Amino acid sequence: MRSILSPCFTSSKMKAMFKLMLDCAERFTEYFQSLSVAEQTENQAIPQEMKETFTRYATDVVASTAFGVEVDSLNEPNNSFYLMGRRVTSFGFWKAMRFFMNILLPKVCAIFRIRFLDDETMSFFIGVVEETIKVREEKGIVRPDMIHLMMEARKGKPKVEEGAADDETSISHVDVKTPVNITNMDIAAQAMIFFFGGFETSSNLMSFLAYELAADSDVQSKLRTEIEDTWNECNGKLTYEALLKMKYLDMVISGI
Template sequence: MIVLLLGMAALIAAFYYYCIRPMSYWKNMGIQQTEPIWFFGDSWRNVLRYQNVCDMIDYLYYGSGNGRYGGCYTFSKPTLIVKDPGLFKQIFVKDFDHFVDHYIFQASDADPLWGKNLIALKGEKWREMRSILSPCFTSSKMKAMFPLMTGCAERFTQHLLSLKQDQIRLEMKETFTRYATDVIASTAFGIEVDSMKQPDNPFYLMGKRATTFDYWKTMRFFMNVLVPKVCQIFRIRILDDETMSFFVNLVEDTIRMREEKGIVRPDMIHLMMEARKGKYNKSEEGTNDETSMSHVDDTTLRSITNMDVAAQAMIFFFGGFETSSNLMSFMAYELAGHQEVQTKLRKEIEDTWNECNGKLTYEALLKMKYLDMVISETLRKWPINIATDRLCTKAYTIEPAGDEERALHIQKGTYLSFPTYAVQHDPKYFPDPDKFDPERFSSENVHKVLPYTYLPFGAGPRSCIGNRFALLETKALFFYLLKSFQIVYIDKSCVPLVISKTNFNFAMEGGNWLGLTPLKKEA
């Protein structure tokens, strides 16, 4: 009996220590916090599908007080919600060396495709890989890739025109995912894929499998959050073996073919192949990146494995499948609901096409100001990353901004979250935030946007490395699409738009169903 009582007491003590006690971490520090529940913290709202991801971000933003920061809980892990644009700049840029890493739970040896990609890498390994990859995204590289992107965009549009229907009804997220797949296949792997004509091609199907979070993949994801050490011991991966083998084999086959046949393409795989031979061309540097190849020695370069290359290729695949296609999907939805914006944008497209004498150029596309404005407002209203994070890698102090604040000492290992979606919908920064208004980003108004309140790609050295790529492929697609079609709502369209609670990814309830009506050409 005594042993049983002692055992129960030990369990109760452990439950309190690991599940109850952590939920008062911020309160004990005198910081306003949310109202978490034991074990799940604030994550229960999304795990149990009580709120969609956007509503949850808003809840954390407003539910953690009115200060520059507040407290919340990612399961039992105390998380600092940073809400002030001035602190964004301080943490992302000025004091970046204290916040170099993302909070990544998966060990690279347990799930190398997930753990060795650029987003997951930490410290010096991240700096080295970022430096190696940065030249892939210079203006000169984007210009070299431009014909590959426009080729995909033209094939995409021509396929739709060949259907010869009065109105084509499509689920836009899935449709744009196919275009993004073709772009990634062409620009990263050197493979020509037409996912509209060949809907069941292995490249598309495996990408969809890798990026779809079904029930079991979601459970594996949360297990890696909750018990990463256990997942490492038993090798419980987020990506299944077949998916991992597909991408690793694809990269190995591509590298072998290029080496055997001397194939050279201006893409990521070629750059990494050259880098590990010690042939990195420093003249390729010149991005707006703050990393440099000067600290990467030849030994490090030669140690790059095919798995390292595959991990980077995989993260760009995720970018194409999720982030880029999401941007395109939400932009199409807003254009369908704002025909005046669509008409004005089409006029700019027609003028540009005429100025180019029927052959779109890289320079001409970049000069399209209204297209920039429409994309910027789409990213403001529907940011592809609704929140971003940092891990405190060196102890840090946030100094008080006024008499009501006191210094906040952040310990090494503290998790910080930055609610991009909530900031970009805060009416004090963007009046009437739910209104789709590209004029916010006109040359007359863009100066009114407070710095660090618009961060669709993050900021500082750890901002999204592929932002130029994502913007360019989006511009190319809508240039050709709107030149030939009008985007409209149909009976299956979700009006008003509702974000799904049941989908783990950032997605519309019921899908984004829209119609494409071919434009009548003048005789």
């Protein structure tokens, strides 16, 4: 599975998925623009819980890039995908115990059917993946996300092409050669790993970033200038290449 997923992180694959992330970012921006209008209308500030807001944005990005579905968690706060995602990442004592038992004693957990996720949550995410795959196979839909990559892997296992290393990531491009047996459960499991890994980590990073920028006006001013300059150079249409050239943004994020 590792050899199949490694092509996801080449520059070419990230560039293809960048449009999906950009769509989520545009909705995120529009949400705050609507808040600004509402504040002017009501002549008072509307408080926002930023960690919650960033978590909803991260949900939309992971849902789009990993599960291949479009959700709008900011304007539809009670959508099923977001609520189920919160259940996955909300840890109580017994859930934490099941999590560590599955890591430390996987064979015992398999024998006694001790799962990290409850049946309802598992059924929901597996159902999302199966429905997405069914619709794409029936209608021939192609979308540059993780689901599509793993669907393609069913037809052939990625093999590294000699001398085709990616410039930005130093990961080789791949070609489809040997068929691989991948079930819908395998695809759902990998999508869940991406969701679990990106849901809280991304929102936490953005929360700390927002705090640090609010606390340091000089850094905030320099970063705003770089963003505005890049935005003007792109004529209001941000590109993957332009994002990679934003050195100060990279420095700020690396410093969190």
